Amino acid sequence: xxxxxxxxxxxxxxxxxxxxxxxxxxxxxxxxxxxxxxxxxxxxxxxxxxxxxxxxxxxxxxxxxxxxxxxxxxxxxxxxxxxxxxxxxxxxxxxxxxxxxxxxxxxxxxxxxxxxxxxxxxxxxxxxxxxxxxxxxxxxxxxxxxxxxxxxxxxxxxxxxxxxxxxxxxxxxxxxxxxxxxxxxxxxxxxxxxxxxxxxxxxxxxxxxxxxxxxxxxxxxxxxxxxxxxxxxxxxxxxxxxxxxxxxxxxxxxxxxxxxxxxxxxxxxxxxxxxxxxxxxxxxxxxxxxxxxxxxxxxxxxxxxxxxxxxxxxxxxxxxxxxxxxxxxxxxxxxxxxxxxxxxxxxxxxxxxxxxxxxxxxxxxx
Amino acid sequence: xxxxxxxxxxxxxxxxxxxxxxxxxxxxxxxxxxxxxxxxxxxxxxxxxxxxxxxxxxxxxxxxxxxxxxxxxxxxxxxxxxxxxxxxxxxxxxxxxxxxxxxxxxxxxxxxxxxxxxxxxxxxxxxxxxxxxxxxxxxxxxxxxxxx
Numbered sequence: 080x081x082x083x084x085x086x087x088x089x090x091x092x093x094x095x096x097x098x099x100x101x102x103x104x105x106x107x108x109x110x111x112x113x114x115x116x117x118x119x120x121x122x123x124x125x126x127x128x129x130x131x132x133x134x135x136x137x138x139x140x141x142x143x144x145x146x147x148x149x150x151x152x153x154x155x156x157x158x159x160x161x162x163x164x165x166x167x168x169x170x171x172x173x174x175x176x177x178x179x180x181x182x183x184x185x186x187x188x189x190x191x192x193x194x195x196x197x198x199x200x201x202x203x204x205x206x207x208x209x210x211x212x213x214x215x216x217x218x219x220x221x222x223x224x225x226x227x228x229x230x231x232x233x234x235x236x237x238x239x240x241x242x243x244x245x246x247x248x249x250x251x252x253x254x255x256x257x258x259x260x261x262x263x264x265x266x267x268x269x270x271x272x273x274x275x276x277x278x279x280x281x282x283x284x285x286x287x288x289x290x291x292x293x294x295x296x297x298x299x300x301x302x303x304x305x306x307x308x309x310x311x312x313x314x315x316x317x318x319x320x321x322x323x324x325x326x327x328x329x330x331x332x333x334x335x336x337x338x339x340x341x342x343x344x345x346x347x348x349x350x351x352x353x354x355x356x357x358x359x360x361x362x363x364x365x366x367x368x369x370x371x372x373x374x375x376x377x378x379x380x381x382x383x384x385x386x387x388x389x390x391x392x393x394x395x396x397x398x399x400x401x402x403x404x405x406x407x408x409x410x411x412x413x414x415x416x417x418x419x420x421x422x423x424x425x426x427x428x429x430x431x432x433x434x435x436x437x438x439x440x441x442x443x444x445x
Numbered sequence: 446x447x448x449x450x451x452x453x454x455x456x457x458x459x460x461x462x463x464x465x466x467x468x469x470x471x472x473x474x475x476x477x478x479x480x481x482x483x484x485x486x487x488x489x490x491x492x493x494x495x496x497x498x499x500x501x502x503x504x505x506x507x508x509x510x511x512x513x514x515x516x517x518x519x520x521x522x523x524x525x526x527x528x529x530x531x532x533x534x535x536x537x538x539x540x541x542x543x544x545x546x547x548x549x550x551x552x553x554x555x556x557x558x559x560x561x562x563x564x565x566x567x568x569x570x571x572x573x574x575x576x577x578x579x580x581x582x583x584x585x586x587x588x589x590x591x592x593x
Contacts, residue, residue: 134494134510135532164491167512172495172504179572181579189586197582225583227576234500248502255505257493269498270505277496277507311458312494312510316529324458325492325512326531332500355496357508 102147116140125329125358126150130400131157132259132278134328134357151280151400158401169254171322173310175332175355176234180308182359185235187301187336193232198307235304236334236351245336245349265392272374272391276367277356279398285362287388287398288369296373296386299338300352307331307359331356333364337372340379350379370394448565450557456548460541461530463564472540475559477552480520481543487515487528487535513538517546524549 103110117124117140127139131154139157146152182198185191197203211217239245255270258278263271276284291298311324333354341347352372354364373388383389397403450456460468491509498505514529515538526546528538547556 129508132508133491134508137532138511161491161509164489164509164511166509167490167492167514169506170492170494170510172497173507175496175500179576181575182582195584196579197584198579199582222578223581224574224577225581227573227580228583236499237501248497248499250501251503253503255495255503257506259493259506259509270503273496273498273505274507311462312492312531313458314492314529316527318516319453319527321454323454323461323529325461325529326510327462328494328510330496330507334499351499353499355507 102145111144113137113140113144116143122359123148123150125360126281126363127153127157129357129360129363130154130278130280131161132357133157133161134326151404155401155404168314168317170325171313171315172252173312173328173330175306175310175330176231176237178232178306178308178310178330178332180232180306182307183232183304184306185302185304187303188235191235191238193228193230232306234334236336239303239336239349243348246340246351248351263395265395266377267391267395269371269375269378272395273353273355273367273371275395275398276354276370279367280400280403281360281363281366283398283400283403284366284370287373287394288366291369291373291386291388296376296384296389298350298352298369298372300335300369300372301337302365302368303334303336303351305331305333305361305365307361329358331358331360331364333361333368335365335368335372340381342380350375448562450548450561453545453548456561457527457529457541457545459561459565459568460528460544463568465532465534465537467564467567468537468540468560471560471564472543475555477543477547477555479543479547479552481517481526481546482520484516484518484525485514487513487538489513489533489535515539515542517542519546519550522550 117136120140120143121136123143124136124139127142127150128134128136131139131142133139138160139153142153142156142160143150145156180193180196180198182200183193183196185195189195236245240247255274256268258271258274263275267275290296292300307329309327309329312326312328313322314325315322331354335352335354337350337352339347340350350372352368352370352375354367354371356364356367370388373386374391374394376383376389387393448455490512492512493509494507495504496507497503510531511533512529512531513533513535514527515535516525516527517539518525524546526542526544526549528540528542528545530537530541544556544560547553
């Protein structure tokens with residue numbers, strides 16, 4: 080019998096009030112400000128912007144504060160907020176070749192125009208806990224400077240292109256389809272795959288990329304180039320009739336150079352994978368490039384070896400941590416009626432088994 | 446740094462990217478405060494930022510950014526100013542639109558002198574400082590010479 084029930088209003092209110100108090104923690108400890116989170120937990124802010132798919136450092140910091148540091152919850156808050164914003168338009172594609180690079184490295188060429196610029200990196204640190212940071216009132220360390228070289232930093236794939244050693248990217252200005260406007264359908268275009276990977280869960284995309292390195296759809300990647308820096312965002316303003324820069328975003332870009340494609344008639348060439356994410360998010364951008372490359376097997380005429388990272392339906396349907404956690408976590412919400420029917424069913428099945436077990440013994444007794 | 450400021454795109458692009466507080470300070474300093482009426486009140490929305498496959502290829506949607514825009518008309522002379530600025534600060538969009546409108550009037554010189562030039566200088570300094578820090582992390586390779 081189905082009995083409609085309601086209740087829990089007071090319990091929910093009290094639970095939320097307690098949540099707010101737990102969020103604040105011990106009031107003898109100073110409260111975190113949004114600016115502190117933005118400035119001092121900037122890589123968390125970057126992850127929330129990349130996967131929340133909305134570039135706004137202050138909003139991401141607010142979301143992290145509200146979510147008590149639960150980054151997926153923070154990403155959820157950002158995704159929910161972005162649905163309330165009217166869409167003013169589409170930017171022109173950003174020019175990563177013009178990036179003001181904080182960091183730019185290549186694992187394929189030692190001496191390249193513009194050089195190897197390490198930037199503020201965790202690489203080559205010893206990963207030993209620094210107890211000096213536990214002491215408060217530390218001074219901001221001096222940062223070394225050197226006159227900047229105004230020479231451009233061309234993309235590594237650009238000079239491989241010159242020698243025709245790497246596949247060329249088709250050029251054009253087609254308007255790409257947009258995940259946030261139309262439901263994802265398969266087969267997906269590369270544009271949709273890249274949009275989906277760029278906002279996908281870092282852990283998931285990392286694991287998929289790692290699986291290709293371990294042999295599940297191996298694609299022999301080299302990091303041709305990894306760059307982190309700021310680029311201007313330009314948009315055509317209809318009421319003005321020309322384009323203006325409407326802002327500046329920090330992005331991480333990774334271009335991989337992968338093993339060859341060729342045929343009897345075509346000379347072998349390197350192939351490419353591409354990663355581009357908001358913020359300084361290099362683990363994610365490298366992972367994205369590897370998975371992008373794995374998903375390109377069909378257009379490159381490779382075999383489908385049945386690896387998970389080659390299966391776009393598998394990858395794209397499971398890369399979104401908001402969809403995933405929404406579906407996963409809904410099972411903790413009341414399912415009293417569903418469960419009641421399961422309970423009745425299992426009781427009925429047990430009764431049937433019991434009957435069939437007792438019946439033959441009765442027969443034997445008779 | 447001398448700049449011509451002939452191109453509307455140049456000043457609008459600068460005003461879109463400057464820190465909110467920096468523009469507010471410079472605006473107060475300039476003390477221009479013209480009368481105006483709204484053509485479009487400030488509203489915050491999103492712009493879809495696009496990237497290119499492989500950095501140079503076909504475009505794809507990277508993610509959105511917040512943008513605030515407005516349009517206004519000066520009471521004196523009727524110059525129309527547009528503000529399209531990064532982020533969610535309505536005051537920022539309003540001041541950007543006022544600067545844009547005033548750049549089309551006789552107040553242009555004051556806007557250039559007290560707002561645009563100092564803000565452009567600041568922006569160039571910030572950018573220059575980051576570039577200098579990056580340059581200091583550029584690797585100098587040394588060739589190892591094997592023993593004699």
